[in-house]
Amino acid sequence: MNRRRLRAWIVGVIAILVSVVVFLVPFAFVLLQAAKTPAEASNFAFSWPTRWVFFQNLRDTLTSNDGVIWRAIINSAVLTVGSVTLMVIISAMAGYVLARKKSKWGPVVNFFVLAGLIVPPAVVPTIWVLQGLKLFGTIPGMILVETTLGLSFCILLFRVFVRTIPRELDEAAVLDGAGPVRLFFQVVLPLLRPVIVTVIVVQAVFVFNDFAGPLYFLPGDQNVTVQLALYTFSGQNLSFYNQLFMAIFLVTIPPLVAYIFFNRQIVSGMTSGAIKG
Amino acid sequence: MPTSTANSATAIRAADVRVDASAPGKRRRIRSYYPTWFFIPAIALYVVFFAIPTFSSFYFSLTRWSLFDSTFIGFANFVQFFQNPQLYSSFVNTLIYAVITSGTKVVAGFFLALLLTGPVVGRGYLRAVVFFPVLISTIGVGIMFKSLLDPFHGMVNAVLGFFGLPEPGWFTDPHLALYTIAAVDVWKGVGIATLIFMAGIVAIPHEYFEAAKIDGAGGWKTLRQITIPLCRGATATVIILSLIGGLRSFEIIWVTTGGGPGFTSDVLASVIYKEYQAGFFGLSTAGNVVLFLLVTAIMVPLSYVLNRKQVEL
Numbered sequence: 118m119n120r121r122r123l124r125a126w127i128v129g130v131i132a133i134l135v136s137v138v139v140f141l142v143p144f145a146f147v148l149l150q151a152a153k154t155p156a157e158a159s160n161f162a163f164s165w166p167t168r169w170v171f172f173q174n175l176r177d178t179l180t181s182n183d184g185v186i187w188r189a190i191i192n193s194a195v196l197t198v199g200s201v202t203l204m205v206i207i208s209a210m211a212g213y214v215l216a217r218k219k220s221k222w223g224p225v226v227n228f229f230v231l232a233g234l235i236v237p238p239a240v241v242p243t244i245w246v247l248q249g250l251k252l253f254g255t256i257p258g259m260i261l262v263e264t265t266l267g268l269s270f271c272i273l274l275f276r277v278f279v280r281t282i283p284r285e286l287d288e289a290a291v292l293d294g295a296g297p298v299r300l301f302f303q304v305v306l307p308l309l310r311p312v313i314v315t316v317i318v319v320q321a322v323f324v325f326n327d328f329a330g331p332l333y334f335l336p337g338d339q340n341v342t343v344q345l346a347l348y349t350f351s352g353q354n355l356s357f358y359n360q361l362f363m364a365i366f367l368v369t370i371p372p373l374v375a376y377i378f379f380n381r382q383i384v385s386g387m388t389s390g391a392i393k394g
Numbered sequence: 395m396p397t398s399t400a401n402s403a404t405a406i407r408a409a410d411v412r413v414d415a416s417a418p419g420k421r422r423r424i425r426s427y428y429p430t431w432f433f434i435p436a437i438a439l440y441v442v443f444f445a446i447p448t449f450s451s452f453y454f455s456l457t458r459w460s461l462f463d464s465t466f467i468g469f470a471n472f473v474q475f476f477q478n479p480q481l482y483s484s485f486v487n488t489l490i491y492a493v494i495t496s497g498t499k500v501v502a503g504f505f506l507a508l509l510l511t512g513p514v515v516g517r518g519y520l521r522a523v524v525f526f527p528v529l530i531s532t533i534g535v536g537i538m539f540k541s542l543l544d545p546f547h548g549m550v551n552a553v554l555g556f557f558g559l560p561e562p563g564w565f566t567d568p569h570l571a572l573y574t575i576a577a578v579d580v581w582k583g584v585g586i587a588t589l590i591f592m593a594g595i596v597a598i599p600h601e602y603f604e605a606a607k608i609d610g611a612g613g614w615k616t617l618r619q620i621t622i623p624l625c626r627g628a629t630a631t632v633i634i635l636s637l638i639g640g641l642r643s644f645e646i647i648w649v650t651t652g653g654g655p656g657f658t659s660d661v662l663a664s665v666i667y668k669e670y671q672a673g674f675f676g677l678s679t680a681g682n683v684v685l686f687l688l689v690t691a692i693m694v695p696l697s698y699v700l701n702r703k704q705v706e707l
Contacts, residue, residue: 124513140526162547162549328531351533
C-alpha cells in the first residue's frame, strides 16, 4: 500500500512539472507580454516586465484603431447570445419530438442529423444563399448560420436527454389540460435544464471562438468579431506586441469564466454528447 | 457504448408496451401532443443554410461563377484542381495532417486519461489544465505559438540554443511547418480526447479489474486485455471526431503559416479560402466538393466498421 502511495506521488509530481512547462508557461507568457512596454514585448523573452504597464496596455488596446476591439466584443456578444438562444429553443423542440415520436421517418431524420455533424459546410454557396436573402455581411445572417451549424450536435444531446424523462409526466400534464405548446414550454423545457446549461456553455464557447464563419460571412470593419479583430490585429500592429497579447488575454477571459463556473457541466455534456450521440 | 445502447433499447420497448396497453382513443390523443410542427424551425434552417448550399455546390463546382451569374464549364475546375501540383499537394497534406493529429490524439489522449483516472497526486489540477486549451480560441493559440516558436526571438529556440541543440525554423522550414502545426493542434485539442477516454475508462465495471488482479494479471496485461478492449466505444468516438476535425482543419493553419512557406502546409480548407479570396468562386466550390467527397469516403465506411465492432463486443 505504501509503495502505491509513493508511486502516486512520484507520477503526480512528474505530471505536474510537465504540465507546468507544456501548458502553464505559454499562458504565463501571454500574461507577462500583456504587461510589458512595446519595446520589451517585441523581444518575446520569457521574463518579468521591468515596468508593469498592464492597465495602460488594457486602455490602449481597447481604444486603438477607433476602439475596434470594443466594437468586436459587443458584436461577438450579440452573435453568441443570439445564436445560442435560437439553438437551444429550436433544437430542444426538435430533439424532444424526435425522442418521443416513433415514426418511419426516424432513420431518415437521424441520417440528416449525422450528415450535419460530418459534412463540411459548403461556404461559397452559403454566401450565395445569404446574398439572396439580403443577409450577407450582417449579424442576423451570421446568427442563422451559426445556429444551423450547431443544430445537429444540440439535437443529439436533447434527444438523448429527453429519453431519461418519464413519459408519465407528459401524460399527467396532458390530463391536467395542458396543450402541446404548454406541455413543452412549461413542463418539459424546465426539466431539460441540465442539458440546456451544457448546450449553452459548449456552443457559446464554440460560437465565440469561431473564426472561419465570420471570416467568410462577415466581411468589413463594421461587423467585426473578436476572433477577426485578433487576426487582423496580429497582421497589422507588429510594433505593438504588448497590445496583441493583451487582446489575446481579453478574448480568453469569457471562456475562462465559463469554464470556472460550469466546469462539471461542460465535462458531462461533452462526454454524453460525444459518446452516447 | 454497449450499456447505453442496451438502456435505450429497453426504454423503447417499455414505451411501446405502455402505448399498446392503453386504450386506442387515449393513444391517439397522447401522440398528438408531440406536434410535428416542432420540427419546422430546425428543418427550415437546415434546408436553407445547409442542404441548399451543399446540393447547389455540386452544380456551382461545374461552373465559372461570380456569385451573380454562372457559366457551365463541365469538369474544368476539377481538372485544374488535380493538374496543379500545388493543389494536389494540399490534398495529400490534408490526409497527412488528419492522420497525424488524429493518431496522436488517440494515443496521447488514452494515456493521459489513464493517468488522470488513476491514483495520482494533483488530479483535479491536471484535469483542468489539460482541458483548458480546448476552450480558448484557435486564433489566440496560433499567435501564442507563433511567438513562442519564432526562429529568432522565440522562447523555445532560446532554450534549445542554451543547451546547444539545433534551433529549427518551426513554422518557416518547408519540411517542418505542417508537422509543427499538427503538434499545436494536438496541444489544443488533446483535452477532448482525454475527456472522452476518461468517461470510457470510468464506465468499465470495477469487477473486471478485480478479477484480473485475482488472476494475477500485471498492470501491462490488465491494460492490454481489459482497459483497451473495453474502451473501444470511446476509441471509436475519438477517432471519428478527431479525423473529421483534422480533415476540415483550417483556422490553426491559416493563422500560423497561411499555408506557407510556399504551399507546403496548405490543406484543402486553406486552398478553398484562397480561391474564394481570389474571386474564383467556382474553383473554390470545386475544392469544397473534393473535401466533401474525401470526408464522406473516409468517414462513412470507417464509422460503419467502428460501430459494427462495438456491437460485436
